[in-house]
Amino acid sequence: MIFQDMKRLGILGINNRIGRYILPLNERKNYPLVDNKVKTAARAQAWGIAMPENYLIIENNGDLKNLASELAQRKSFVVKPANGSQGNGILVIIEVLRDQNDKICFRRSNGKIMSLGDIKHHISGILSGLYSLSGSNDIAIIQQKIEIHPVFEDYCFGGIPDVRVIVLNGFPVMSMVRLPTRTSDGKANLHQGAIGAGIRIKDGTTQNAVIRNRVVSEHPDTHKDIRGLVIPDWREVLDLSARCYDMVGLGYIGVDIVITPHDGPILLELNARPGLAIQIANQAGLLPRLEKISKDAPQGLSARERVDYSMSVF
Amino acid sequence: MRKLTAFIVSLFILAPLGLLYYKHNNLNLSLLPHKVDDTWNLHISLKPKDPTETSVSFPIPKHSAGIRVTDERIRAKGFETILDRNYDSVMMTWMSNEPITKTVSYSARVDVVPVKFENIKKDFTTEYPRGMNKYLKIPELSEEETEGLRLLEQAIYEGNEDKSLIARKAFYYVSEEIQRNLKFRTLKDALNIGRGTPLVKARMYAYMMRRKNIPARVLVVTKLPLKDEPNHDGKLYFSFMNEIFLNNRWIPVSTNIGTFGEIDENFLVFHRNYEEVEQLISKKKIVYNIKVNRAVLNKFNREDFRKEVIKKSAFFGGISLHRLPLPVQAVFSTILLIPLGALVLCVARNLLGVPTFGMFTPILLTVFFKETSLMFGLCFFLVVVLIGIAERYLLDKFRLLAIPRMSIILTLVIMLLMVVAITGVAEFFGSGHIGYFPIVIVTVFIERFSIMLTEDGPVNTAKTLIGTLVIAVLTFLIYSIETIEMLIFTNPELLFVVIAILILIGKYKGYRLSELIRFKNLVEQMRSQKKGL
CATH class of the missing domain: 3.10.620.30 (C8orf32 fold)
Incomplete structure (x- = not known):
């Protein structure tokens, strides 16, 4: 009976997601375009889709020699694995400092200080495949740290929020914004306790918010009411997500977007196996929306036209 | 595509079953080797009434049509025994230089077929x-x-x-x-x-x-x-x-x-000519006592089945695993169970949504249990988990590169095996031998475990650990059913049925049982908001 309720409410389950959407719509050969951030970045550049600037790409331990001089010229940066997932292995450095011995050291987004050795160890871990999806050797990316958009300042505890859009055949179908909390350690990761707030596609306002499975109305750390928040540059966010479909040719993707204060929405990463928690954040099932697109949406539209369609129906 | 799937699935289910039917009905081949459970332990004890008697004779069952006599044991310290196997009966005689004052006995395992x-x-x-x-x-x-x-x-x-x-x-x-x-x-x-x-x-x-x-x-x-x-x-x-x-x-x-x-089958012939033994069994000269109890052997008789298969059908005899030497057979019995373990795993993961460490850990763990023993396997696993925790909290501090770090774990596992072997812990738990096999799995497992502990926290790791153990133990219980093991070993074509079921599971698009828990709140919240209901 609860299964029947789930079905009636159109909740998408894991098996259905894989069997009906991911396997038929996402061609295996296009996976590296989303799983490998270096490849995503190259493709995005070709398509004129903005992504965070890569300062340094480290492919083997030998490249670590120049790390100190490279990092010394930066104010802030992010270290991440090219093949990572779920935000694992990502290190956010908000400040580059000198300690009392005038040695270079780094302040993490959670306030902890790391030495150069700590950073090198972390990168070695990435290179040896500690965080990669397949467990094989990986590449580490040192990337521009994105600043938080002023709109979100009262809605986040450390870290940067990101917007997840589920895109079916180029049509945005469901969206949420992930707001870091103290428990999520400043990461926009729902599993670790970040807030997921469902966004209405029509106008970009947040509707419901949840932490894990629990409905919340205010941010647990900043106590700000989360509902009714208007996502800045919403139209551009949707346009960007719709264009990602054309860029990678995968029919069912999750597009993660960060809204920067000066450059507007930029693509953070793509996900070929987007999770199902977005349904909890939206308090709505994905199935009716996916079916609406499969059945009713017109074919052969441009990215802008697809966004128009989605904004008119969802 | 749907029709093709249905066709393949039905083919994979029906063909092996049809073959089974054919073997059973047309070739009269038993589905399984016979269980040797209808045997009896027969025990005859006797003593001559005359204390000066130096010999005593008594009829004993003869190995013949309908009667199998094995494991004959004769208590005859200080006696000479003579078996007189004439045309259709056997007479046993105990002889001594001294008068027989103690009870002599004969025992054997007897199998009676109607x-x-x-x-x-x-x-x-x-x-x-x-x-x-x-x-x-x-x-x-x-x-x-x-x-x-x-x-x-x-x-x-x-x-x-x-x-x-x-x-x-x-x-x-x-x-x-x-x-x-x-x-x-x-x-x-x-x-x-x-x-x-x-x-x-x-x-x-x-x-x-x-x-x-x-x-x-x-x-x-x-x-x-x-x-x-x-x-x-x-x-x-x-x-x-x-x-x-x-x-x-x-x-x-x-x-x-x-x-x-x-x-x-409940009549055991002792002698085929009453006139010859009339005096012996009349209780006038000999005090005797005959007892039986059912021998619970319950073992499959592989040797006989091998003969049966080879005799009944040249073709099936030629391709049967029963042709292999017995030690190789033992290896294959276990190997052929692995697909069943995979089936259990698929049900657990895709239908129930039980989290496990990777795909093979639970199955390999089960095989490890089977090769050693459940108790030993569980304890060994527990120690291994402790090593994983130690890695997380101690080895992490040394900031080692991944490969040397794994190699250290590997060495620790080998040292652990050494300790187990030297201290005789393995024998204590009823397991004599540990192969090369656990070394690699255990090492990979520890690494994954440690990473998961770092990334997903102790709660999720514990859930996954319990999931893995439950699946492994459950699979072990299935592996312990000898009939299943023998059925697959005797009829390996049944593996196609396993494939068919796996295809069906692979095609399943419904909810997992775990999603019931995951989305329970959502359903309730949506219900209270009267969305769609």
């Missing part, structure tokens, strides 16, 4: 070989008894019957008209009053046969307890039946239980 003769043809034999003479000899009877038999014969025969029909008519008369009664011990009583002991009935029948020139003998048998007689004390007493020689075969006849041409 014997049945169908379509007993007409028999007009007139001449028999000389060896049959002792079975044709009519003993001296009193005039009264002879006359009684003559009158009886006049009454029941018509005069034109063949020997088979004569045997049947006499059988019907003796089994129906002579009532079993332990008080009437003579042939005279049987003829006059119509009552007699089983021995009298058997003798009467034998005499009636011999008078019609049909070789006949009285068998000494014991009745074994039936399956539904659990309270039987196992003590056996002698009873009697007949065998008559028709169409060159000895046909069993029992006028006491009323069977013609068959011996039930």
